[in-house]
Amino acid sequence: MDYFKHLLYDYFISLGMSSTTASYLNMLALFIGLLILVFIIDFIVRRILLTMFSKLAEKSKSNFDDIMVKNKVFRNVAHIIPLIVAIEYVPMVFLDFPYWENIIEKTLLVFGIILTLRIVRSFLNTLKDYFKTLPRLKDKPIDSFIQVFMIFAWVLGFLSALAIITGVEFLQFITGLGAASAVVILVFRDTILGFVASIQVSINDMVRIGDWITFEKYGADGDVIEINLSTVKVQNFDKTITTIPTYALISDSFKNWRGMTSSGGRRIKRALSIKLSSIKYLTVNEVDKLKNIQIISNYLLTRQNDIEKFNTTNNADKVLLLNGRNLTNLGVFRKYLETYIENHSAINKDMTIMVRQLAPTSQGIPIEVYAFSSDKRWQNYEYIMADIFDHVIAAVPYFDLEVYELSTGVLESN
Template sequence: MHKIVEKIFGWSYPLFKKWDFGETLSSYLSLAINIIILVFIAYTIFLVFRYALVRIMIIIARRTKTRFDDLLVSNKTAKYTAHLIPLLFIYKSVPIILENFVYWEGIFGKLVGIYIVLLSLWIIKTILNAFRDHLKSNPSYSDKPIDSYIQVIMIVLWTFGFIIIISKVFDISTNAMLGTFGAVSAIIILIFRDTILGFVASVQVSLNDMVRIGDWITFDKFGADGDVIEINLATVKVRNFDNTTTTIPTYSMISDSFRNWRGMLDSNGRRIKRHILIKANSIRFLNENELEELKKIQLVTHYIEHRQTEIDKFNKSHHIDKSLLINGRNMTNFGLFRKYITQYLSQYPGLNKDMILLCRQLQPTPQGIPLEIYTFSNDKRFENYEYIMADIFDHIFASIPYFDLEIYEMPSGKNDFVD
């Protein structure tokens, strides 16, 4: 190639010398003509190779089943590679064109060499981006922090590229630069502290499967509550349910506590755990007339009959004086209401009957007796889950008066204290 370049650019200077233009004028005229020829040839090479490489890549992409070559086309790998070929031609031509301009030969040679290094790194980046997109399209890797690994590789490559550029600019050997680089590694570690922490964190997050792209997470410290849309070297991006975006440092995923809802989404139901407060003074024993009236509620009719027979048998066998309700065994309005709610939940179509289903009484509080519903909805989607839970508690609120119970409410005015 060197001989071809000499033939292309080496004819003008002897020609002008032959025509007696003088040493200096011949050099400048030769330089001007050679620059024009260089620009023309380099641009022609670029157009030819760009067209050829792009067309070849498109043809290959259409004829193969893999998506990787399609991604190379979309990331413009062939287009950037086409820039590299004329640059190599220019790099070989500069020493011949600037043979009589030693100072400028050194400068332009270094500039072209630097551009070749930068362009080579950019081509590698497009290939890695295509590889990243290819892995993300694979379900097995779609939830992995591929961006973090690509960024680490690029940081290493940019570091070596920077070393090569410095060695070219200051005419220092690469080995000497690497030695100097090792000596200042402590400073570099300090500068890239967040990057190193992010890389370590992203590896741990991936290996321990703590969070994936697409997971719903809640991170109170950063006000995040939504789906993870990106995991990279420095940050984890979360699209909140109000369509805002929260950026979380990657190393915070291992240094702080957050909630990942993936387990719930992968399970067979989403938990409903909510309570209401019942006034303690509204809980009482039920007499026979009240029980007869409550038998009209179909969900507890059979339970009342069976339970009443069992209680009457016990009280008679133990000669219980029933002139006072407190004596012996009795049913309460609160206990019967819990049984009613349990029966109602067991027949409610939106709940998973294969998982826990409870209506339980919790530790009394100064505000009343908590009655908690603990069950799981079949539908885990946010809007449907909220509808199911609201529908259940709408029914509970409307049912309470039938059992002569009262819900505790914080007094809001003087009327709340009037009998």
């Protein structure tokens, strides 16, 4: 080893050069030789590793090794051996220049830390991509956990690099930073909040990738496409992207539609306001006329018989319709709607079906349809609901009822 250290030095001296010049030229020549050696070793090791693991990945049934190749894990690992060679031979190159030897060694050690971080990052990215291929994990906030590990790794690497540069022992350096912990917490406030939120979101299963959420505060209404440490990305139905702070998911209120999408139907809850002045008792002739409506003809026949028996038993004076029991056009209409909804092919019969009367308002008396469509897709759901209410609105006049409409004050011409 000593022979190579002074081989060129002695040659330059023999050429009549001064000792200083010979030392600089010797150092420069050795440095160039070391660079060439490092690049050759790096090329050879990289080619061997990439070839070997690429063939292994092709033969393996698991896609984990394929993802490792894709994320350049082996390419980064291949740089370790050339780095070790460089660190080993730097003292020989800078034998007569201890100042530069110290700087180069520190530079190589810092580069080693950066290389380690790159290896860790590529491996974590491999885990992230692999976990997303697993059905039970693909909707979990894997990005958040990977980012947390990377933040800790980067902080640790940064502190290690500072310890190397300053020449202070790592533990002593960390102890000295204790007084600055408050500043560190302040700087990484959002990151810490995001980390805590990510854990709570994952443990409580509040949001998954693919969930439809509505977050009015941030104007978000669409599908969750990404969950990471600091933000949640929502693709709205108009294809815009809304970014929400992760910690907002636990500090603010939002709506997750997962329960609806995993259920047997999507809720229809819409009311139609009937004009109060159009509600009345039905005469026998009017009831007989309504019996022509097939889906309620049996109901009307049964109800009419029951009412007649009651009125006869109680001697009700039917000269005035108010006396005794009577059918109303609104009640028959409500029964018609309920029967119509129950027989509708697009309604889930295993879920709640109800047509109810709400409290009267200045805009009339609302008749609300409450049911669940079997098809939960937005476009089809809107079509089903529109189809139902097209029919409902068109059916109103058959019961001598009127839909309430706010008067515009403009007289219509005949």
